[in-house]
Amino acid sequence: MKHPIRIVSVVAGLVVHGAAAQNYPDRPIRVLTTTSAGGISDIFMRALGEELHRRWGQPVLIDNRPGGSQNVGVRACMEAAPDGYTICIINADPLTYNPFLFKNLPFDPEHGVQPVTQLFHLSQLLVVSDALKVRSVGELVAYSKQKPGTLSYSTAAPPLALYMENLKKHNDADWVRVPFKGGGDAVTGMLSGSVPIGLIGVGNVMGHMQAGTMTGLVIGNDVRSPLFPDIPTFEESGYRGPSSRSWYGLFTPPGVAQAIVDKLAKEVALIAIDEGFRQRNLISRGLVPVFNSPEEFARVIREDRAIAGQVVKDSNIEQQ
Numbered sequence: 001m002k003h004p005i006r007i008v009s010v011v012a013g014l015v016v017h018g019a020a021a022q023n024y025p026d027r028p029i030r031v032l033t034t035t036s037a038g039g040i041s042d043i044f045m046r047a048l049g050e051e052l053h054r055r056w057g058q059p060v061l062i063d064n065r066p067g068g069s070q071n072v073g074v075r076a077c078m079e080a081a082p083d084g085y086t087i088c089i090i091n092a093d094p095l096t097y098n099p100f101l102f103k104n105l106p107f108d109p110e111h112g113v114q115p116v117t118q119l120f121h122l123s124q125l126l127v128v129s130d131a132l133k134v135r136s137v138g139e140l141v142a143y144s145k146q147k148p149g150t151l152s153y154s155t156a157a158p159p160l161a162l163y164m165e166n167l168k169k170h171n172d173a174d175w176v177r178v179p180f181k182g183g184g185d186a187v188t189g190m191l192s193g194s195v196p197i198g199l200i201g202v203g204n205v206m207g208h209m210q211a212g213t214m215t216g217l218v219i220g221n222d223v224r225s226p227l228f229p230d231i232p233t234f235e236e237s238g239y240r241g242p243s244s245r246s247w248y249g250l251f252t253p254p255g256v257a258q259a260i261v262d263k264l265a266k267e268v269a270l271i272a273i274d275e276g277f278r279q280r281n282l283i284s285r286g287l288v289p290v291f292n293s294p295e296e297f298a299r300v301i302r303e304d305r306a307i308a309g310q311v312v313k314d315s316n317i318e319q320q
Contacts, residue, residue: 021259024084028059032080032088034073036066038184040122040203040285041248045089047281051271069179070094071106078112082255087264088113092247096304100312103319109305115297116250117265121288122201124160124220124246125231129196130213137167137217137237140197144174151175153197154186160199160220162315163239190214202227202286227286247290249297261294 029052031045042064049060065073074094080086090113099109107113126137134140144151153175155161161177168175178195180186183204189195191213198205202225208214209228216231224233250268252261271277272291282289292300 021257021263024260024263025056025058027085028061029084030061030063030080030086032073032077032086033062033064034066034070034088034090034094035064036184037062037064038187040183040201040287041089041091042184043203044119044248044281044285044287047277048268048271051277052267055267055271066185068106069098069101071098071102074113075106077251077253078107080253082253084252084256084260084264086253087116088251088253089119089248090251092249092301092304095301096308097312099305100309101317101319111254113251114254114256114261115294115301116252116261117268117294118247118249118290118292118297118300119268120248120282120290122246122248123225123286123288124155124199125202125205125209125216125228126197126199126218126220127190127205127209127214127216128198129190129193130215131193132196132215135215135217140217141167141171141173145172148174151197152178152195153199154178154180154189154195155199162311162317163220163234164199165315166239206286225286227284249301265294 031049033039033042033045035041042062046062049062052058052060065076067073070091071094073088074090077086077088077090080088095109095113098105128134128140132140132143134143151174153164155164155177164175164177167173175197178189180189180195183201186195186198186200187204187208190198191208199220202219205214205216206227209216216228218234218237219225219228219231220234222233222235224231250264252264269291272282272289278289281287
């Protein structure tokens with residue numbers, strides 16, 4: 001019950017004032033996403049958009065902008081009109097890891113977008129196509145040695161890629177990374193057999209695991225998922241590297257009036273208080289609710305960016 005209490009405190013602390021927010025919104029709102037349709041953020045934002053539509057009477061339209069390690073979508077958000085009628089759902093990585101992974105970014109990672117609220121943390125799963133017939137990380141390593149040059153994996157998050165590369169190095173395993181535009185694309189690759197290994201959000205793969213087409217080996221979180229209590233965590237599997245936890249947050253372009261930012265944060269938090277909404281769209285999908293204030297979210301981003309810089313430095317990853 002700790003999440004509703006925290007969300008209530010956020011709602012109470014957000015004071016909406018000023019003429020800018022009084023009549024907002026009075027026309028449809030566009031939501032830019034940094035990933036493709038069918039991914040967990042796209043699915044969540046459509047559910048949230050329906051609730052906002054009910055509250056405000058204005059349609060919420062999804063505009064997917066995948067590609068470029070999510071840099072394409074963040075740039076589109078930064079360049080949108082600062083009137084509150086474009087909002088953006090963005091993953092942690094382009095704002096925390098990408099500044100250290102790319103020599104030139106098409107946006108300012110510190111000031112290019114304006115934080116509204118951190119929506120949820122992701123629980124990531126290391127999954128394999130059932131066609132591989134492996135049931136543990138050890139069996140996956142052994143398979144890669146028996147059939148060298150045949151395995152590839154997909155993941156969007158640098159800490160997760162680092163996990164796979166460390167696992168490969170320490171066990172003389174054999175696989176290569178294949179980047180993808182979003183969770184939906186990664187799942188499609190796995191189902192087609194072209195990329196048999198994935199580190200993907202629980203919500204993207206749980207249906208396929210229940211159907212028996214994918215097998216979960218390990219979960220990238222601090223605790224086991226109540227949805228899959230028998231799957232061990234990275235740490236329980238002997239991994240001692242950087243945390244793999246990632247998140248999605250709501251943003252606006254820079255320069256949107258603070259009164260509108262506060263109103264957005266308040267309305268989203270009020271939706272998240274509803275037990276039915278949280279169970280349907282967060283808990284049941286393996287997502288951990290957050291919904292903090294704009295100020296708290298900005299602090300989290302700064303802290304995570306500092307951690308990401310150290311991770312990239314320690315891993316000797318070459319900038320692209």
